[in-house]
Amino acid sequence: MIQVAEALKIIGENSVQMSISKIKVSKSLGYVLAEAVYAPINMPPFRQSAMDGYAFTHSELAQFEVVSTSQAGDFLEDKIQKNQAVRIFTGAFVPDDTDTVVMQEHTRVTDNLLQIEKMPLPGANVRAKGEQIKKGELVLDANTVITPAAIGFLACLGITKIKVYEKPKVAILVTGNELVSAGKKLPKGKIYESNSVMLEAALKTIGIKKTTVFKVKDSLKKTKMVIESCLSNFDVVLISGGISVGDYDYVKEALLKNGVTELFYKINQKPGKPLFFGRKENKLVFALPGNPASSLTCFYVYAIPALKKLMGFEAVHLPETKRKINTAFKNTSGKTLFLKALYDDEKVTVLESQSSAMLNTFSIANGLIVVPENVTALEANDEVTVLPFN
Structure with missing residues (x-):
């Protein structure tokens, strides 16, 4: 039996990051970047208006002739004179010969003659080229978790694919003759099985949404067979129950017979003492206690750090x-x-x-x-x- 700190150290040493894949930005929510991303363009790529109003060259003048319009998506090449202004809208291209935008609320227009009633400061309401980020600058560093805002930022730079760490395929194996699926009639001596849905929900909180649940009766032969299949097809196996020392607890024996190396078994803690952690090649196995509160506690404290390390997270433990x-x-x-x-x-x-x-x-x-x-x-x-x- 080992202490908590030693168990966490062993898990950290035996959790290896997943392979790297290039995926669409639109499908990357919750993934972790495997490499830094740099801006391929300036953002904004041109000077933009931050307001609906009028673009002009700041001077001693307060009255201008409105000679053109610049709406979002337009590009004006016309020469704008010092006494001229352009009707402009938020996000639109600011003509090269102008340097300031006045809010429309601070103006009065009669027959294409613009009168500025409240003069803005020079350069006001103009977003500079590259104001948000300049070409070649760091967009997102490696090991950044992709959020909705990150997806939007990448997309606005024209980036369509990024390299991320793959998410592990996780199997949940629930053992026990006493278990009945929710929704079915509950015979005497039986209990409803809740750990699989609980663990599936807990996995979703860290971005693992696709899992497969297996259920097996208390039989060494059947347990060994299902574990063999799980080890062949999944990166992480979470087992619920059957890991204590009862006459019908076959999980540990079945794991060892399948070539899983025992890295520790039993931790000096409460709840969750009979926790097994093992590894076969790069496949990780957590045999969690069957009692629901013990199972979830062990998942939070021990399984989450391993899973998040596999996915490329830098901060893997629950915060303190x-x-x-x-x-x-x-x-x-x-x-x-x-x-x-x-x-x-x-x-x-x-x-x-x-x-x-x-x-x-x-x-x-x-x-x-x-x-x-x-x-x-x-x-x-x-x-x-x-x-x-x-």
Whole structure:
């Protein structure tokens, strides 16, 4: 049995970034850039008007003849004299012979004669060529996560494809004779299976939307066979249940028979002690406890860092923040505790129902309090570490 820090170190050392692919910018949401992107053009590519109004050359004059119109998409080559102005619209090309745009609200026009009633400063309301970014400048650095705004920025520069780290193909394997799919009649002695839908939802929060769920009864032969198939077709296998030491827990044996190297088994923590992490070539396996709260806790703390590293993220762990705990708390277990909690700007509260089987308070929690194994007692208002996950 190992400590939490050692387990995280082993996971980090054995998580290798995925292959790199070139994909369409329009399909890149949630992916991570595998290389830096530089601007192929200036943005804007020409001087643009920032307002609806009139373009003119700033001077001592306040009255101008309106000789032309520049709307978005137009390009005017006409020579504009010092006493002339151009009707112009937001985003339109500012003629080369002009240097200022006056807002239409500050003007009066009669028979194509423009009178500026409130004179702007020289150069006002004109977006310079390359004001947002100049050709050759860095657009987005490697390891940047692609957001909707990033997609828009890349598209406005005419970039259609980028190199990204591929997302891992993830299999979720749920074990147990006692499990029944939601929506079906629940016989005596059975429970509804919830871990697969819970883990699928958790995977979506980090951008992994395509997963495949497998279900297997408590049988060594069948478990071994399904695991073999998962290892052949997926990059990461998340297994729920069957990893403890009961007579019908066959997952660890089936993994070893399939050539998975055990990197650690059991962590000095609560909940989630019977966690298995292994590797076969570049395929990663997390055998999570079957109890729902334990399973989700282990996913947040251990599986997310591995998955995000595979996808090219630089920050892979849950973020940490500090809060003052509302009430005193004792840790007599000698283990690191991950406590379901609800925190605000100042305080954090330990929620009830901390049992590894209970999701009722997990469903309203927004973080986990970490109580290290060497901390035996906390007093009210002591500062603690919180791992936010919302």
